[in-house]
Amino acid sequence: MTVTCPPKPPVYITTPIYYVNDQPHVGHAYTSVAADVLARFRRLDGHPVRFLTGTDEHGQKVQRSAEKAGEKEQAFVDRVSERFRTLTRDLHCAPDDFIRTTEPRHRQAVTFLWQTLQEKGWLFRGTYAGWYAVRDEAFYQEGELVHGKAPTGADVEWVEEDSWFFRLSAFQQPLLDFYRQNPGWVGPEGRMQELVSFVSSGLKDLSVSRGAFSWGIPVPGDEGQVVYVWMDALTNYIAALGYPAATPAMADFWPGAVHLMGKDILRFHGVYWPAFLMAAGLPLPRRLFAHGWWTRDGQKMSKSLGNVVDPAVWISHYGADAFRWFLIRHVPFGQDGDFSAESFQHRYVCDLAHDWGNLVQRVLSFVVRHQGGQIPPVHDLTPRDKELLDLGPGILQQVRTWMDQTALHRYPETVWTLVREANRYVDEQKPWALRTTDPARMATVLGVLGRVIVQIAVLLQPLMPVSSQKVLDMLAVPEDSRTFATLEGGVVCPGPVGGEVTPLFPARDGPATPVQQA
Numbered sequence: 001m002t003v004t005c006p007p008k009p010p011v012y013i014t015t016p017i018y019y020v021n022d023q024p025h026v027g028h029a030y031t032s033v034a035a036d037v038l039a040r041f042r043r044l045d046g047h048p049v050r051f052l053t054g055t056d057e058h059g060q061k062v063q064r065s066a067e068k069a070g071e072k073e074q075a076f077v078d079r080v081s082e083r084f085r086t087l088t089r090d091l092h093c094a095p096d097d098f099i100r101t102t103e104p105r106h107r108q109a110v111t112f113l114w115q116t117l118q119e120k121g122w123l124f125r126g127t128y129a130g131w132y133a134v135r136d137e138a139f140y141q142e143g144e145l146v147h148g149k150a151p152t153g154a155d156v157e158w159v160e161e162d163s164w165f166f167r168l169s170a171f172q173q174p175l176l177d178f179y180r181q182n183p184g185w186v187g188p189e190g191r192m193q194e195l196v197s198f199v200s201s202g203l204k205d206l207s208v209s210r211g212a213f214s215w216g217i218p219v220p221g222d223e224g225q226v227v228y229v230w231m232d233a234l235t236n237y238i239a240a241l242g243y244p245a246a247t248p249a250m251a252d253f254w255p256g257a258v259h260l261m262g263k264d265i266l267r268f269h270g271v272y273w274p275a276f277l278m279a280a281g282l283p284l285p286r287r288l289f290a291h292g293w294w295t296r297d298g299q300k301m302s303k304s305l306g307n308v309v310d311p312a313v314w315i316s317h318y319g320a321d322a323f324r325w326f327l328i329r330h331v332p333f334g335q336d337g338d339f340s341a342e343s344f345q346h347r348y349v350c351d352l353a354h355d356w357g358n359l360v361q362r363v364l365s366f367v368v369r370h371q372g373g374q375i376p377p378v379h380d381l382t383p384r385d386k387e388l389l390d391l392g393p394g395i396l397q398q399v400r401t402w403m404d405q406t407a408l409h410r411y412p413e414t415v416w417t418l419v420r421e422a423n424r425y426v427d428e429q430k431p432w433a434l435r436t437t438d439p440a441r442m443a444t445v446l447g448v449l450g451r452v453i454v455q456i457a458v459l460l461q462p463l464m465p466v467s468s469q470k471v472l473d474m475l476a477v478p479e480d481s482r483t484f485a486t487l488e489g490g491v492v493c494p495g496p497v498g499g500e501v502t503p504l505f506p507a508r509d510g511p512a513t514p515v516q517q518a
């Protein structure tokens with residue numbers, strides 16, 4: 001009788017779609033890398049995965065940026081969107097789709113959602129008089145302002161215009177009921193309380209169209225108005241699955257949706273989005289996770305301070321893997337963190353070059369020199385050998401738990417217990433000394449280490465795809481043996497070490513120009 005495991009549930013992972021008003025910075029890279037780590041992990045673990053990212057191209061902020069650049073809106077968004085696509089590639093993120101809100105498929109979805117809300121009686125015409133922050137593309141109430149600015153520090157403008165409203169007030173109780181019934185819906189713990197407080201303090205109907213400018217999706221049947229950019233943008237998550245068509249992607253992936261975002265935009269995802277979905281009769285995403293905010297050397301990043309971290313600088317200097325490693329390893333996912341050249345360099349040298357790079361280097365070059373590049377078979381395993389070889393599957397199990405909790409920073413930390421153990425094993429077994437005293441034992445020690453290096457490289461693929469692939473290629477591990485199922489099913493016997501063993505993370509000083517160029 002063959003036992004088949006039940007199929008793993010589909011997972012849909014999204015980043016926010018990025019505004020194309022400016023060039024990408026570390027904040028954008030952070031959400032993309034986090035989402036990519038999660039997506040790659042789930043894929044290797046046998047889940048069907050869809051990973052979506054893209055660009056948010058409408059609204060007053062983008063229109064003003066195009067004007068400032070002296071370009072037509074479409075030409076401007078085409079150009080800037082391309083930069084985000086390039087960043088995605090440079091980061092070695094592998095999304096299944098990249099959506100742009102100026103695409104016809106997106107416009108159709110927004111138009112249909114609008115019509116649905118209108119047919120169901122959730123929209124009405126009124127007059128908005130209040131504060132608006134173009135930088136945040138958000139409305140603020142008088143009481144929310146701090147010293148005449150938005151709570152985010154953005155400038156506000158007084159807006160008085162006819163617009164369409166969404167009956168958000170009707171969703172106050174349904175949202176509170178939903179939060180109560182799904183306490184784990186938002187991570188990290190504590191963030192849910194923010195939503196509960198905001199909604200409990202009273203929801204006003206939301207202005208969902210603007211008439212003062214034209215760069216947006218026209219309101220169906222009212223061409224003088226464009227759809228509010230947040231209603232437009234949030235719809236990307238279902239537009240990319242084919243909505244309004246009842247596609248298999250919508251049926252399979254939407255229930256498994258996990259939205260990642262920065263804490264500054266949790267309110268839009270945790271209040272407005274579920275209200276729109278409830279109003280349209282659509283199911284809600286499975287989970288939201290709001291990560292923290294990066295500062296630079298303890299200061300808020302801003303163009304005027306000239307201290308914005310440009311991902312391209314760090315990637316070209318240290319490589320995408322090191323940049324990904326730093327972002328995920330350095331800061332507990334969900335908390336704020338500080339980006340400094342010193343801490344980056346420290347992690348590069350200590351974690352990557354020293355712990356992991358050296359392990360690979362010293363074991364594999366020894367194998368090349370003394371075993372003709374062949375990872376030897378293992379014989380007469382000692383309890384210590386077995387203990388080391390058995391660590392990998394347990395670590396995978398632990399990491400799964402962390403990923404279920406979106407505790408991404410725990411992932412590298414946990415894999416490092418194996419890296420450290422392997423280094424300790426080399427030091428205590430001393431294969432170089434065994435070469436003369438007990439060559440058979442030396443062969444087994446190298447065999448154990450080769451297998452453990454494969455396990456580590458397999459485990460590290462979602463975090464550092466480039467260097468892991470390099471190690472797995474050197475050891476000639478077949479493509480289909482690089483999944484978590486093979487790691488759990490028994491250690492893959494690594495093939496020959498091909499060619500010269502070059503350092504995974506060569507020595508580097510910090511970059512000369514660590515700030516973003518205009």
Ligand code: MSP
Pocket residue numbers: 015016017018019026027028030031056233234235236260261262263264265292293294295301
């Ligand atoms: N377009 C909206 C999202 C619409 S999603 C339906 C938007 N775009 S954004 O480009 O301004 O921001 C995108 C992401 O970058 C947000 O998750 C935001 O939190 C993140 N970050 C921007 N600056 C950041 C830091 N300094 N640190 C960490 N992340 C920050 O909002």
